[in-house]
Amino acid sequence: MAYVCVDYADFSTMGPQFDTGDYDLSPTSTLVQSPTDKDMPDIPADFPQSPIFHSAASLDASPPDTVLITTDSIAFYVHRCRLLSWSMNDFGGLLIKQESFKSLGIASCVPQLLSAKDDAVLLSVILCVIYDLWATLPTFGLHDLAAGIRALRHYGVDARALVAPQKPLMDVLLTHASLDPLEVFAIAAENNLEPLAIRASPYLLTFDFSSLADELARRIGCSYLLRLHLLCHSRMVFLRGLLLDQHEAHSPTSECSPKEQRIFEGAWATTIASLAWEADPDLSATRLKNALEEAEAHAKCSDCKAGAKKRVKDIVRKWNALQRTI
Ligand SMILES: [Zn+2]
Numbered sequence: 001m002a003y004v005c006v007d008y009a010d011f012s013t014m015g016p017q018f019d020t021g022d023y024d025l026s027p028t029s030t031l032v033q034s035p036t037d038k039d040m041p042d043i044p045a046d047f048p049q050s051p052i053f054h055s056a057a058s059l060d061a062s063p064p065d066t067v068l069i070t071t072d073s074i075a076f077y078v079h080r081c082r083l084l085s086w087s088m089n090d091f092g093g094l095l096i097k098q099e100s101f102k103s104l105g106i107a108s109c110v111p112q113l114l115s116a117k118d119d120a121v122l123l124s125v126i127l128c129v130i131y132d133l134w135a136t137l138p139t140f141g142l143h144d145l146a147a148g149i150r151a152l153r154h155y156g157v158d159a160r161a162l163v164a165p166q167k168p169l170m171d172v173l174l175t176h177a178s179l180d181p182l183e184v185f186a187i188a189a190e191n192n193l194e195p196l197a198i199r200a201s202p203y204l205l206t207f208d209f210s211s212l213a214d215e216l217a218r219r220i221g222c223s224y225l226l227r228l229h230l231l232c233h234s235r236m237v238f239l240r241g242l243l244l245d246q247h248e249a250h251s252p253t254s255e256c257s258p259k260e261q262r263i264f265e266g267a268w269a270t271t272i273a274s275l276a277w278e279a280d281p282d283l284s285a286t287r288l289k290n291a292l293e294e295a296e297a298h299a300k301c302s303d304c305k306a307g308a309k310k311r312v313k314d315i316v317r318k319w320n321a322l323q324r325t326i
Helices: 080-086 098-103 120-131 142-152 170-176 180-192 192-206 214-244 257-277 285-296 302-321
Strands: 066-069 076-078 113-114
Touching: 076 080, 076 120, 076 180, 120 142, 120 170, 142 170, 170 180, 170 192, 180 192, 180 214, 192 214, 214 257, 214 302, 257 285, 257 302, 285 302
Parallel strands: 066 113
Antiparallel strands: 066 076
């Protein structure tokens, strides 16, 4: 027997049976043998294969032992053990357990030919994630990545183990954060990927919450939306507190009386008023420092100058140290 096409009538909880369509997969048809393993399921010579998960690909130490056929009729050669090692539900019930093989009277080593419920792009994302191929393969679009990560749940794969610090998928997603931070944040929130949500959140410090679409709000959920809002709000409250903090007056001198110090305080407040009004939670330290030094220039006496210089340094240091993530 060259291949096993599983009859899912015996497995009501599993996926649909592979539709051979116009292809004759009977043992007497014209078949092409996998170059990697003589026991692999045989597929007609003209049956299209994934450019990544093709029959000759060396993606694991052992040859592939399972062929997944996508809804758009592309064959993916994969390794049952690899998929099962990541899955908590036999890869969405698609892969037959050892005991199921026995109940059908089939040797457990017989390769499987199975129908996947996804198209080739989506299955490519899912398998690239599982095979950790992100560093060497072309980058997928962000929406394909989102669909792939979402689909992991169906296949019983915990996305949190794959989208984690030091994992290539985390880096790939973060490359999109500067251009589409809200989508990256939504991917993180809807899949409970806390490290990704934290690292995407600084890109949303200037986000206009009034522009949030209902669908994205639903995906992100109340908890992450609230945390993002609190981050932005708390940074603004902190900044205004820093800017509006009163000067510490020095002892009156012949050069600088209390009246002259109040004049300096007024000039300082006027200079930074526009900054306090226009600033956003993502205000850069450089812009803050420049505005404060402009205010500092109003100091006339040496004591006021020294106090203002210390104040500028202190404000910039505190602003730089303020948390930028949820
Ligand atoms: Zn003074």
